[in-house]
Amino acid sequence: MLMSRDARVGAICAAVAFGMVGLAYAAVPLYALFCQVTGFGGTTQRASAPSAVVLDRTITVRFDANVAPGLGWRFEPVQRTVEVRIGENALIFYRATNATDRPLVGTSTFNVTPETAGIYFQKLECFCFKEQRLEPGETIEMPVSFYVDPRLATDPETRGLTQITLSYTFHRVEKPAAPTAAGKSSPPPGGT
Numbered sequence: 271m272l273m274s275r276d277a278r279v280g281a282i283c284a285a286v287a288f289g290m291v292g293l294a295y296a297a298v299p300l301y302a303l304f305c306q307v308t309g310f311g312g313t314t315q316r317a318s319a320p321s322a323v324v325l326d327r328t329i330t331v332r333f334d335a336n337v338a339p340g341l342g343w344r345f346e347p348v349q350r351t352v353e354v355r356i357g358e359n360a361l362i363f364y365r366a367t368n369a370t371d372r373p374l375v376g377t378s379t380f381n382v383t384p385e386t387a388g389i390y391f392q393k394l395e396c397f398c399f400k401e402q403r404l405e406p407g408e409t410i411e412m413p414v415s416f417y418v419d420p421r422l423a424t425d426p427e428t429r430g431l432t433q434i435t436l437s438y439t440f441h442r443v444e445k446p447a448a449p450t451a452a453g454k455s456s457p458p459p460g461g462t
Contacts, residue, residue: 317392323420324357331418334437335364341442342370343404348411357420363411364397364438368404375403375446378438387434390422398438401446 273281331354333347348363368374378398382391397412404410414436422428 317394317417320359320394321357321392321417321420324355325420325423327356327423328353329356329418329422329431330433331360331416332433332435333362333364334435336437336439338439338441341374341376341440343367343374343376343440344369345438345440354418356418356423359394359415359417361413361415363413365409365411366402366404366440367409368406371406373403373405375401375443376440377401377443378440380436380438383435383437384428384431386425386427387418387422387431390419390425390428391434391436392417392419401443402440403446 330351332351333349335345335347337343337345344365344367346365348365352360352362354360366376377400380396380398382388393414393416395413395415397414402410402412416436418434422431
């Protein structure tokens with residue numbers, strides 16, 4: 271049995287609507303994947319091993335820390351800058367303190383500036399890879415192990431760079447995953 275013209279138009283409209291809903295749900299993970307692969311927007315990369323090449327040239331890396339409204343933490347880099355040779359692995363720390371009277375879980379977003387350096391900023395280990403839970407008044411130091419990829423020195427857009435800023439913003443997690451980064455159990459949903 272053939273569909274009437276109105277039924278075909280209705281079916282096409284429904285298919286387009288379902289397709290748009292599907293694309294809306296896929297947009298966030300696809301955008302995150304695009305940023306991770308290309309370094310777009312200053313997105314850093316995740317490395318599995320240190321660089322095999324270390325150049326004589328140095329670069330200054332600045333560290334920035336922010337806390338989103340609603341998370342009662344103090345958050346700061348232990349040191350504001352470090353000068354490293356390009357390709358050299360570096361280890362720095364950020365400090366977070368829960369300034370409230372209740373346990374809180376946070377997660378961080380991050381980027382580097384200038385944005386063109388994102389593809390060359392390689393993290394081996396970072397507190398930003400997992401949620402962090404802090405008890406009331408608790409202070410922790412969290413590591414970031416990184417290097418600046420030596421390819422930065424040959425890219426026409428980045429070869430003249432002398433400084434990169436790594437920036438983090440901690441946000442409150444309303445429904446934490448269990449267990450959290452330090453192996454502590456998460457509070458029950460809605461318990462924070």
